[in-house]
């Protein structure tokens with residue numbers, strides 16, 4: 145087969161530009177606090193949708209953002225469409241903007257559009273006008289047909305128009321100003337700086353009237369380290385730095401929007417613009433959920449409330465009419481789920497260690513989160529531990545034990561869990577699908593317990609050599625009060641059981657043993673070791689039930705044509 149030549153090697157795509165930056169500082173910094181966030185869900189997010197949001201969807205998104213704690217929200221491009229304009233008016237006239245929230249609106253550097261934008265803000269208490277024009281060589285050449293100085297002049301004139309109309313029309317508004325050199329990442333750095341300095345010469349930032357300079361990777365083309373270098377270079381070279389809020393607006397065309405934002409913050413960015421779940425043009429704006437929860441998992445308060453992430457996701461999906469990917473960091477359906485055996489084993493051990501620490505007095509609210517394979521405690525984002533472990537043919541004993549323990553409070557002895565996990569795995573292979581937790585519980589009870597004997601006392605005619613694994617406290621339940629495990633063995637022998645050994649397992653606090661004990665009997669029947677399980681309020685009945693179950697199993701499994709487990713087991717008797 146002929147191999148086609150790769151276009152990247154034929155000169156059609158160029159390697160990224162690099163930045164000559166001496167002694168770059170960002171690689172050795174760590175983030176110590178969250179940046180300011182601006183949500184552009186209602187602007188960059190909305191402008192990228194097949195169906196831009198209807199007014200009720202816009203309002204649901206706005207309420208969500210306010211509820212999460214966003215203090216800066218770009219609510220639209222009011223001169224772009226009647227819908228955007230009307231929504232802005234509704235927010236202002238309906239007094240729907242909380243006092244501590246600043247709205248922002250986007251506009252091109254064109255006089256009539258700036259005038260219309262300023263007019264649309266009449267009555268607003270606090271607002272930022274966000275002016276932009278592209279500055280890259282490609283745009284100057286192909287889109288605007290402008291020289292560098294003409295392109296700079298576009299930004300300068302735009303700022304002047306803004307001042308002119310703002311002074312005339314918005315006397316009482318606490319008005320902020322933001323400028324973005326669109327296509328910043330593709331623009332010569334010295335030219336970006338030149339344009340921003342010229343804009344600042346007009347705006348004259350001061351402590352009481354700062355400026356937001358916002359640097360977008362309008363189309364992400366470089367690796368995040370290059371963007372970080374660009375931002376650190378600006379951080380060093382911008383004048384009036386103390387009155388500049390250095391903001392970034394990463395897109396995700398190369399799939400590195402989050403990394404670009406994080407490295408940019410290390411490089412000096414103080415503010416990040418993005419969208420929830422990474423909605424936005426093409427491959428999206430940077431995802432603010434990921435950024436916020438990345439901060440949280442480094443012990444940094446993101447200043448945003450992610451406590452009901454499923455609820456947040458539902459609103460976002462409804463507004464955007466785009467589903468969130470099941471593997472989306474932190475918010476996807478499957479991101480707290482392990483199917484594979486070794487992961488499940490480690491997760492179960494992690495949870496067990498946590499339970500032990502809590503039982504020893506540790507406060508779960510401050511106990512370090514160390515459960516393997518789970519970067520975040522699912523409960524911190526309103527998820528449960530329910531789906532942390534799911535069972536299919538890739539699963540092992542750790543996962544199966546986790547399900548029985550978390551669902552039913554059953555703490556299986558190791559040898560039994562090995563045996564049962566093999567049965568589950570064979571069944572999953574046979575069925576060719578995931579096995580639900582209830583099916584696993586049912587499968588265990590069907591296989592190892594003998595409901596008929598649960599409450600019926602049985603005397604064994606032939607002694608059955610047995611090792612008992614007792615979950616619960618045999619000394620405080622039922623009528624089998626005994627002073628030691630040795631006494632207990634003697635007592636059980638009086639019922640015809642030859643008990644070779646009694647082992648204690650489990651803490652005994654789980655549902656299954658709250659009112660009694662669970663006994664797992666490891667019986668030697670003929671030449672075989674056969675397990676049975678029984679649960680009852682008193683130890684002797686639980687034991688006889690377990691041994692009876694083992695004998696029944698021994699008979700059943702000695703039949704040559706044993707039927708495979710029937711599918712589905714849910715609801716089976």
Ligand SMILES: CC(=O)SCCNC(=O)CCNC(=O)[C@H](O)C(C)(C)COP(=O)(O)OP(=O)(O)OC[C@H]1O[C@@H](n2cnc3c(N)ncnc32)[C@H](O)[C@@H]1OP(=O)(O)O
Pocket residue numbers: 188191221223224225251252253254257276277278287288298326362425
């Ligand atoms: C990277 C981003 O996300 S930027 C935001 C993009 N968002 C949007 O564009 C959504 C809203 N936009 C719109 O609805 C429309 O573009 C409008 C209403 C703003 C303007 O509409 P129109 O003037 O009819 O159309 P259009 O956008 O095609 O105009 C392009 C013209 O504006 C110029 N232009 C484009 N951007 C800018 C800018 N930022 N500043 C000044 N002029 C600009 C172009 O060079 C072009 O000029 P030409 O007509 O002389 O060739």
Ligand SMILES: CC(C)C(=O)C(=O)O
Pocket residue numbers: 188250276324325326327358360361362363393395
């Ligand atoms: C308007 C600007 C900031 C933008 O959205 C971009 O360049 O991506």
Ligand SMILES: [Mg+2]
Pocket residue numbers: 188360362393395425429
């Ligand atoms: Mg954008």
